[in-house]
Structures are given as C-alpha cells and as structure tokens.
Amino acid sequence: MTDVTVPRAEDFDEISALLALAFHDDPDPEMTEVERGVFEPERALLVRDGGTAVAHAAAFTRDLQAPGASVPAAHVTMVSVLPTHRRRGLLTALMRRQLREIRDAGREPVAVLWASEGRIYPRFGYGLAAQRYTLQCETAELRLPEPASAGGTLRLDRPAGHRAELARVYERVRADRPGWSSRDERWWAYVLADVKGHRDGATERRVLLHDGTDGVDGYALYRTKEGWEPRGPRGEVRVDEVVAATPEAYLALWRLLLSLDLTRRLSFRTAAVDEPLLWLLNEPRGLGAQLADALWVRVVDVPTALAARRYATDVDLVIEVTDELLPENSGRWRLVGGPAGAECVATTAPAHLACDVRALGELYLGGAGLGALAAAGRVRELIPGTVATSAAPFTWHRAPSPMEVF
Numbered sequence: 373m374t375d376v377t378v379p380r381a382e383d384f385d386e387i388s389a390l391l392a393l394a395f396h397d398d399p400d401p402e403m404t405e406v407e408r409g410v411f412e413p414e415r416a417l418l419v420r421d422g423g424t425a426v427a428h429a430a431a432f433t434r435d436l437q438a439p440g441a442s443v444p445a446a447h448v449t450m451v452s453v454l455p456t457h458r459r460r461g462l463l464t465a466l467m468r469r470q471l472r473e474i475r476d477a478g479r480e481p482v483a484v485l486w487a488s489e490g491r492i493y494p495r496f497g498y499g500l501a502a503q504r505y506t507l508q509c510e511t512a513e514l515r516l517p518e519p520a521s522a523g524g525t526l527r528l529d530r531p532a533g534h535r536a537e538l539a540r541v542y543e544r545v546r547a548d549r550p551g552w553s554s555r556d557e558r559w560w561a562y563v564l565a566d567v568k569g570h571r572d573g574a575t576e577r578r579v580l581l582h583d584g585t586d587g588v589d590g591y592a593l594y595r596t597k598e599g600w601e602p603r604g605p606r607g608e609v610r611v612d613e614v615v616a617a618t619p620e621a622y623l624a625l626w627r628l629l630l631s632l633d634l635t636r637r638l639s640f641r642t643a644a645v646d647e648p649l650l651w652l653l654n655e656p657r658g659l660g661a662q663l664a665d666a667l668w669v670r671v672v673d674v675p676t677a678l679a680a681r682r683y684a685t686d687v688d689l690v691i692e693v694t695d696e697l698l699p700e701n702s703g704r705w706r707l708v709g710g711p712a713g714a715e716c717v718a719t720t721a722p723a724h725l726a727c728d729v730r731a732l733g734e735l736y737l738g739g740a741g742l743g744a745l746a747a748a749g750r751v752r753e754l755i756p757g758t759v760a761t762s763a764a765p766f767t768w769h770r771a772p773s774p775m776e777v778f
C-alpha cells in the first residue's frame with residue numbers, strides 16, 4: 373500500500389498536473405505559477421504509487437471570519453485522487469491524517485473548504501456552514517433606486533495598482549461578515565491574478581472604486597464579455613467581488629454594474645443569501661438567484677472553536693457532542709457566552725442538546741438555524757424548550773457569505 377508523505381516545494385508541478393487531471397483541465401502554466409505562490413508544501417499531503425503522484429490534499433494558513441471574531445482556520449484545498457486510484461480509500465486516509473495534524477498542531481480550531489461535490493465531506497465531519505446565491509440576471513428591466521444624495525464618485529481602473537486600497541475596504545467590511553477569509557500579500561496576489569486561460573472570452577479584470585468622504589469605501593471587481601444579436605447588443609457583466617463599507621457605495625457600484633452600456637446580462641457566483649440587492653431592486657426575481665452550497669466547516673477542537681466566536685445573545689447550555697474521527701471532541705461541553713465573548717469547558721452536567729460534530733460546523737458561522745437542524749433530527753433536544761430559547765444566540769446579524777473560492 374502507498375504511504376502518505378509531505379511533499380517538497382519542487383513537487384508542485386507534479387501536483388498541479390494531478391489536479392488538472394482530476395478536475396478535467398489542461399495544465400495551465402500561468403495558473404500553476406499563481407497557485408505556487410500560495411502553496412504551503414509543509415501543510416500538504418501526497419501519496420505516490422511506484423513514484424507517480426496519485427493523491428493529494430493541502431491546507432492554506434488563513435483566518436476565517438466567524439460571528440464577531442476572526443478565527444485561525446485550516447483552508448483545505450487541492451484535494452484530488454488520480455482516476456485510476458479512486459474509491460480505494462486514499463481520500464479517507466488523507467482526510468484522517470490531515471484532521472489529526474490540524475488538531476495536534478493546536479493552532480486552528482476549525483477547518484474550512486469549498487466542496488466540488490457536497491456529498492464528499494460530511495463523512496469527515498464537515499457541515500454546510502455558508503450558502504450563497506448564484507445570480508444570472510437579465511438586466512434590461514432591472515432598476516435600482518436613485519441615490520438619496522450626490523454622495524461619492526466612481527473611478528474605473530486596472531486592479532493591480534490599488535491593492536492597498538482594496539485591502540483596507542475588505543478588512544473593514546470583513547469584520548462584520550462571517551465567511552470571509554483573511555488576505556495577506558500572497559492572497560491579494562492570488563485574488564487579483566488574472567489568468568488568461570480562465571477568462572472564458574471575457575476582458576481582463578477591472579476595478580470600480582467608490583470614493584466616499586473618507587476615501588475609498590467600496591469596490592467591485594468584474595469583467596465584461598461582448599455579445600451581439602439581431603435585435604442589438606447583448607454583452608455580459610461578470611462580477612467577481614463587490615465590497616462596500618457604506619450603503620451609498622453599495623448602491624453606486626451596483627447601479628453602474630447593472631446598467632453598463634451594451635450589456636444585457638450580469639452573472640455573480642458568490643452573492644450572499646442576505647444580499648442587499650434583494651431589498652433594493654424593482655424586481656428581485658430578476659436576479660435569477662439560485663441557492664448553492666459554499667463553505668463547509670469542520671470543528672476540529674470543540675471547546676476552543678465554540679469559545680472563539682461570539683453569540684448574538686446570551687447563551688448558557690450543555691451540548692453532548694459525538695466525533696468519530698477526533699474522539700477528544702466527544703463528550704459534554706458547557707458553553708457560556710454572549711456578544712462580548714464566550715467560554716466552553718467539559719462538564720458532567722446533564723446535556724440540553726445532543727449532536728454530532730458536523731452539526732457544530734453547520735452552526736458555526738451563524739448560517740444554519742438550530743431549529744432547522746432540530747427539525748431535521750440532526751440536533752436532538754434533551755431538555756424540552758432548549759431549541760426555542762437557544763436558537764437566537766447562534767445566529768448573527770449578517771448571514772455568512774463566501775467571498776472567493778480558494
């Protein structure tokens with residue numbers, strides 16, 4: 373049987389070729405360089421068979437915004453098994469070892485990932501923590517309100533020269549948005565990389581900046597793709613990010629994106645499920661919004677993770693947790709917390725609720741409702757009435773939302 377090893381930086385070309393095979397892509401040297409910039413070989417796991425790379429998984433070191441706190445989170449990624457070697461337990465071996473290493477390192481109480489298919493990760497304790505809307509709008513009949521005041525101004529440019537301004541706005545908004553990940557210099561380079569092979573016929577990426585009274589307070593990253601038909605223009609706007617620190621900036625950015633001359637369609641893959649557009653547009657149905665999964669969270673260290681986030685209202689309850697892969701998480705935990713902070717310790721007191729560790733991941737960012745999980749039978753109420761009184765603290769005033777696929 374094949375052994376799981378830690379690769380060296382030089383192995384990345386081979387890993388990149390394995391990823392391309394598993395994801396049905398041709399290897400793209402430009403993309404490989406972009407990914408090499410964020411690859412952390414010491415956090416990766418590689419399986420070889422007779423010298424050939426056959427399975428791989430990696431993690432990035434970033435923080436994840438949780439309700440009221442930025443929490444160190446292993447960003448799990450680049451998972452692939454060669455088609456000739458699948459369904460013989462290689463992914464299982466990689467996931468088990470990776471979770472054990474994250475737990476033993478003691479730095480990251482949670483792991484987070486985007487799943488290529490939703491059915492892959494629940495068996496490893498990952499729960500669906502944030503959903504998103506994909507938008508496919510026909511823009512011709514969509515209208516947004518006029519701005520209340522003259523407000524700020526918009527500028528259009530290439531993103532590269534604006535990294536510091538974008539980072540400032542992003543960090544300001546991130547503090548209030550569960551699901552967004554920290555971005556250091558390397559990650560900004562990754563996010564702003566504009567790989568030609570991934571443009572799918574659209575233009576290079578552009579940035580639209582909104583200048584408010586205190587400088588840049590919002591931006592949008594987008595491309596356009598030309599299109600014509602007998603009745604006239606049918607260009608498309610492809611939005612990558614809209615980050616706005618004020619309602620004025622948000623409205624101004626979207627007013628322009630939805631009304632660009634010669635365009636009639638707009639697409640956006642990572643709209644929030646509480647996207648303000650829903651409450652601004654003359655026809656919300658026109659967004660063509662479809663619900664999709666986004667972030668899957670795995671609680672790796674129950675007491676540390678539960679104590680790291682904030683709670684919308686005061687909470688004091690005992691949860692009986694089961695975790696087959698990381699048995700030290702199994703047991704009864706007393707969570708006492710609120711908007712200012714939280715503590716979580718082992719207890720022998722009777723439990724109010726019982727669930728598996730996956731349900732804690734689903735609750736972690738404030739996305740899944742405790743009531744919904746209880747109705748699904750995924751959380752069991754051991755002391756009657758607990759669900760009704762304890763659902764509110766786990767929510768947050770903004771829905772968790774993904775911002776970029778990592």
Ligand SMILES: CC(=O)SCCNC(=O)CCNC(=O)[C@H](O)C(C)(C)COP(=O)(O)OP(=O)(O)OC[C@H]1O[C@@H](n2cnc3c(N)ncnc32)[C@H](O)[C@@H]1OP(=O)(O)O
Pocket residue numbers: 394395448449450451452453454457458459460461462463464465485486487488489491492
């Ligand atoms: C975070 C990310 O990077 S997401 C990207 C994941 N990668 C991809 O989707 C690339 C293409 N797919 C692959 O490379 C592989 O099929 C993987 C990685 C998804 C699965 O690897 P495998 O080594 O085949 O998984 P493994 O043999 O450990 O399977 C474990 C269990 O999960 C099930 N499983 C694994 N993948 C899938 C799947 N895509 N759909 C349904 N079930 C699956 C297996 O049937 C098995 O179930 P069982 O124990 O009841 O028999």
